[in-house]
Each structure stands twice: as C-alpha cells, then as structure tokens.
Amino acid sequence: MARDIKAHITGTVWKIEVEVGEEVEEDDDFVILESMKMEMPISAEEDCVVTEILVNEGDAVEEGQVLLRIEDA
C-alpha cells in the first residue's frame, strides 16, 4: 500500500538519508528536518520501500507537506 510521509513540523530539510527504490527498515531515518536549531529525524514506522522523494536538501517545508512516498516492502 502506498503512503505519504509528511513533515511534522515547519523547517528545512537538513539531510535526506534514503534513495528512490531503497528498502528501509523500521526505525531507519528517511530524512532529518531542522527547525529552530533542532534536528528532527523522520523515521520509518515499519519496513518499506521508497517510491518517490519530493524534496531536496535545503528546501523549506511546511508542517504537513509531503516529503516522500513509500509502499510496503
């Protein structure tokens, strides 16, 4: 099943830790957002595959914005 991974906070994309097609394990980080001098990783809640990445490192993102799409591993 395909799902969207959204930003839970307004900030900037500090690091993208995955690539399209990559299999990601539970608890691995997709991206690390930075807001107000704090790093906040967005991690996988279960094993999955990254199908699309919609942001670049350095991009400003709003809370709720879709960062990437995944589907079941």
Place this chain on the structure above:
Amino acid sequence: MFSKVLIANRGEIAARIIETCKKLGIASVAVYSEADAGAPHTELADEAYLVGPAHVTQSYLNMEKILELAKESGCDAIHPGYGLLSENAEFIEAVEAAGITFVGPSSKSVTLMGDKAQAREFAQRAGVPVVPGSEGEIDGEDAAVEFAENFGYPVLVKAAAGGGGIGMKVATKEKKLRKAVAECMRRGESSFGNPAIYLERYVENPRHIEVQVLADKHGNAVHLFERECSVQRRHQKVIEEAPSPFVEKNDGLRQRMTDAALALVRESGYVNAGTVEFIVDADANFYFIEMNTRLQVEHPVTEMITGVDLVELQLRVAAGEALPISQDDLAINGHSVECRIYAENPEKMFMPAPGEIGAYSEPEGEGVRIDSGVKANWKVTPFYDPMVSKVTTHGKDRAEATSRMLGALDDYTIEGLTTNLEMHKLVLNSTEFTEADFHTSWLEGWMKNS
C-alpha cells in the same frame, strides 16, 4: 569609551545590548538577515544593515560581511552577544586584526575554554573539581567502549568543541554508547566543525549552578554570585534564578564555588564577562563543566539582584577601563527569577513551533523586566533559536519574585504562536518549584507525568 558599536546578533539580546549603548551615548549598528527585516533590534539601532539570506551561515555567521559592515559604518567595537560568533576565536582574531575591539575575552581564552576537554584539564590544574572522566579526547566508538568498560556505565558523551549541551548523550550500555558516540561526533561536526568527543561519569539528577565573573585588563576580578538553572529541557535552560535556593541552604557552598570560579579566571588570565558552570550533586559536591566566554542568556537575574549592568561593564572593560566595582561593593539584594519564552509545544515533547504572532503585548509593573526580540504581527521563523523573549522579575524574596512572575505571565499576550507560557505558570505553582526541589532532568519527567 567607544563611539560606535556593531552588534553581531539578533533578537532579544541585540535589542538589550543596544539599550545599554543608548544609555552610554554610544551609537549602535544592527545587522539583520532577510528573514529579520524590520525586526525590533533593527528599529532600535541607530543604523541597520542587511547581512545576507535567512540561514545563519549566510548571515549572522558571515564573518567577512559583518567585519566589512563594521568597517564601512565606522564602528570601533563589535559586541557579539551570545551564541553565533560570540565564542569564535577566528572571528575575534579577524576583528582585532581589522583594528576593531571585540567586546569579550581574548581569542586565547576562547580557544582554551571552547575546547571542553582541554578546559576540563585546565580547571583540574587550577584546583577546580571536575566530574571524573576521560583524560582528554576519546578517539571514536571502540575507544569509548574500551574506556567505559573500565570506568563503568552510565557515562555521558560530550562534544569537545561543544557547549550548551549540544550533542550530549547518556549511555547505559555498549550499544547505546556506540550510537551516542556516532551521533555526538556527527553533531559536533555539523554544529562546531569538530567531531572530537570526551566521556564523563553521569552524575545523576544534578543541579546546574553557575557563577558570573567579570575581570578587567588591570588584574581585577570579581564574581557576581551564582545563578541556579536546574529547570531545563533537552539540556537547555528554561527557568533561571539568583541567588540559588540550594546554595543559600548550604553553608559555605557559595564561598567555595565562587573561589573556584575566580581561581579559574586568575589562572587563565581571563578578561571580560564570563560564566563558570558547575553541576552540583545532592551532597553539595560541585564539579566544573564548562566556562562560557560571553554574556549569558540568563544574565538579567544577576543584574536584578546586584543592580549592575553587565553589558555596560563589558563595554567598559573592553575599552580598557578598570572595573568600577570591587567585590566589597557587591551584595545580593532580594531574589530574581527568569522565564524563557520559547516558541515550542511543551505537550509534544517541547517540539519547536515556528509561527506568526498576531496581537502582542508585554507585561509591566514593579520588579518586572522583559527582554524581547519580537512584536505584533511578527513571523517567528524556523531559522533561529526558538526563544522569543525572557521575562525576569525581582522581589524581596523568592516568593515575591515568583508571585510577580505569575502576574507578569498572566499579563503577557502572545496571540497566534504556540509557546511555553502556560507551562511556566504550572511549573511556578508546582510543589517542586515552590520548594526548589528540582534537578536538571526534573522538568521533562514532570511534564510527562502531569
């Protein structure tokens, strides 16, 4: 004295420094990023110049541009505030090489105290107690594990170039230690350009108590008593007060702590304002953790109980004047409390909450002081620290200072922005705060359970 000072900072601290410049008849120059156009500090200053895009590396950390603006506008000194370039030895050297005075200590002092592992060794030699831990830096994960196995868990992993708790992690076993070391090294590299780390024994539930010091170029040094900053989240201070209720209760502790702080100042030839930070255990043993070679965020509580304007004395000392006060002139008058107002959500693990302020009005009244860098219809962006302002109150004793704080917080309107304002009220009314029965991990645990 200087004729014109550039303030290489933003927000409340830039505004606060400009206030003292005005009082002393010194012209002030503000710098601002694109995200800070129209900010209160730019309106207060006599002149204000755009320094670059929002991100700090392109604006408030852009040394060449800031120096160029200082030269072009004819400044004879630069005040760095706190954070940003305030503890950057390379910047200090560039400022002095340009024939401009840096309002702060020498680059030598900043280098010594900036390397936390080196500062720790220096403190030990000066006879100041430190938390037992590694001798100097630890070289990577394997070395950390080897050290911890001999030394015993839990250990605290700290960034050598760090400060402000950045990168700091507690590890209770090997797996966690490896993760903590990797994270701390990465954080040290990204925040300070230096991945070096060191390990310390994890002192459980300590208090954080620090001593304000001030020294001039003529060999005079004084302390301005202590501040207690034990109410913290993520190793960052939330509420500070002076004097420390714990120090007040423990005979001789103030003397021992201030003696240790001044020993460090004398031994290192330190000049200007600085803060010697200690952690203190339940048995009143204190250990040096670091020295901050700059003005501290929470300096207002010290100003409230001593009547001293620390920024004024920083400027006078930097201009070569002798300290106009001696230790005997200084006394503690009453009690002062400071609440840091952060744009964050205490109920969601203190998650940052950038946003836009609508209506805004600050409290006033006897014994109430506000240091703020925001105004009505102002955007609090994700690019900078979440602190929007500081509310500081003073009273004849702790109870009066606290009750004035509760009144001030009630009168403080910040519409449209998620802040920790309501949390402060709950904390101030708690039994633990009232009895000053807290430690540096208390707030996070208390929030979870309440």
